[in-house]
Amino acid sequence: MRKILVVGAGQSGLQLALGLLSHGYEVTLMSNRTADEIRSGRVMSTQCMFDTALRHERDLQLNFWESQAPKIEGLGVSVAAPGSWAEGPAARAIDWVGKLDGYAQSVDQRVKMAGWMETFAQRGGQLVIHGAAVGDLDYFARTYDLVLVSAGKGELVSMFGRDAARSPYTEPQRALAVSYVHGLGPRPEHPDYYAVRCNLVPGVGELFVMPTLTTSGPADILFWEGIPGGPLDVFNGVKDPAEHLSLTLELMERYTPWEHVRTAKVELTDAGGTLAGRYAPTVRNPIGRLPGGGLVLGVADVVVANDPITGQGSNSASKCAASYLASILERGEKEFDGTWMQETFDRYWNTAQHVTKWTNAMLAPPPEHILNLIGAAGQLQPVADRFANGFDDPSDYENFFYEPEKTEAYLASVTTGA
Template sequence: MRRILIVGAGQSGLQLALGLQAQGYEVTLMSNRTADEIRSGRVMSTQCMFHTALQHERDLGLNFWEDRAPRIEGLGVSVTGPDGGRAVDWLGRLDGYAQSVDQRLKMAGWMETFAQRGGQLVIHGAAVSDLDYFSRTYDLVLVAAGKGELVSMFGRDAARSPYAEPQRALAVAYVHGLGPRPEHPDTDAVRCNLVPGAGELFVMPTYTLSGRADILFWEGVPGGPLDVFKGVRDPSEHLALTLELMERFTPWEYARATKVELTDAHATLAGRYAPTVRNPVGRLPGGGLVLGVADVVVANDPITGQGANSAAKCAASYLDSITAHGDRPFDEAWMRATFDRYWETARHVTKWTNAMLAPPPEHVLNLIGAAGELPPVADRFANGFDDPADFENFFYDPDKAAGYLASAGTA
């Protein structure tokens, strides 16, 4: 039986550990926190997962909260106009629903499931020196912990990483008491509110420790009017700032948020990081090799909501690569080929995300505007969140965009 060590108990690490466990591998999972510590800790992300990523969970029987989490059936876009109102407002329909489950709930539940099924769970923060030892006792070591010392083993791929600095300041709040969008009161949707030159507000339904909730998520251009959360530690102050910005920049969203309250004492999160693609293979001091997983090696800004989706897709791709490899050694060539297979999916996410971080060119503004008049355009844009590869066909090139809009307008 092949022995595999996975360091990191997030979406990718746990999904991969449970998938390998189901295939009969001897899996050890290292986490720096217990399930109870995760469950009682601070929120970790917004994790809106679209159909393809959700299906990877279903395939492994890990969709424990699917019947309880809100079914997100649409994705809407609003653009703040010069007068402070909405210059653009539309809703695209998803072919398959999306869902968001608080990662505190999901990761704690999956970790307990892994242990209950006989997996070896080690609660210990791993250092490079630990991996140096483990690389000699396991057939394969995977690093799925996207922060801390271990990430430094994976060098930045400058050719695939156009941004050296963070492009957005991030601020998240989980709340109860948000009213429905009057435009579609019976349809749960992710709402993307674009504030030109300043940033974005995302509003999305979720399922958290206390049941149904909503997430208010500001992304501010660094140094701009939305970049005001640095140093804010008090959750109540964080929420007050969130609402103040909503009232000023997205009053249509503020109108349904006047009675919100935080879901719990740890329901806020703020920070920033530079989107980075890294070399997938880490070399240890003793000569051993480790393979990076998900956002260890491809960390995109959350502006396109792809983090948890990419983690699920990476875990599924790696699972296939590992099981198909049989008893052959997990050497450097295999590691690079395994990453390259995943990159065929991830590269579309990285290209799209980096494009969305930049000021939109005229043809993209035309697409966003046209979606308000042409429902098929809105639907296609929305479903691109599930399959970002489709943006190659109509989003980046002005001629392709114009041709698509011409055909959509006469369809």
């Protein structure tokens, strides 16, 4: 029986550990927190997962909350008219909803990771509560057939060097602020189904609104992404959750008043229901070399960390875990050497590169052909639907998003019915 160590108990680490366990591997999982500490702690992300990622969970029978979490059937885009907030609340220039082919869902990671950790232990995995350092891994690399690092923050990440060719940004491109709330009213124009709402405020930032399932039941997430140094970049140093929510609502009133009208009865889900921070989107080299010469393989956002503007973090983590699981199973009894590690990452990068390209494009000011595409989606439902479904399969954006010629040809084909 091959012995594998997974360091980090997030979406990718837990999904991979549970997948390996189901195939008869001897798996040790290291987490710096217990399930109870995770469950009672602060929110960790926004984690809206689309159809492909959800199917990876179903394949491993880990979709424990699927019947309870809101089924998100649409993805809406609104764009504030540039400069319309100078004299008062912003006005909408664009507003549409694309329908998803398969529904999306968001389950608070405090619920999911705690539940999965308990499942891992119940299914015979060895759970170790310990914040691993590089020195620990130096020892473990000699006692395990493979060490996987899926802890995306802290000292361990420093083992994986930045891939400058794939990382155009060296600084954070957005200041992030999240609030989990109860009491948000429905969108009056689309009250009959759940949708993620992407509100773009040119030159200022973005507000995302999405249904979720949290520790206290169904809720909604209000998520600001502010351009650093701009009017949304005001959450740094805010420790009081009530003040965090108040700031969130004030900014909504000015920049997205059509969303603010839903907030009359809003309150935080719990004292841990806010989160703020920022990080530079980075692709890293996938192999970490330990002081003793051993090699470890980075997983998910350890090696590909994108800005959350495209909502891909948990999706990418799920897809990475599924890809790595397939590579490990195919390896059989052969050594997990450096060549195999690089090939395993490259296989995942075939998918991940599309996420990174799209996310980095969305962080930049949109060129004219993108504005035309987003505007056309308000008049042409097939365009809205295709744009929305790109969140599940970002590789499709290659066909109609990046190059003006392809965008124009696509819009012409929809208009003429060709």
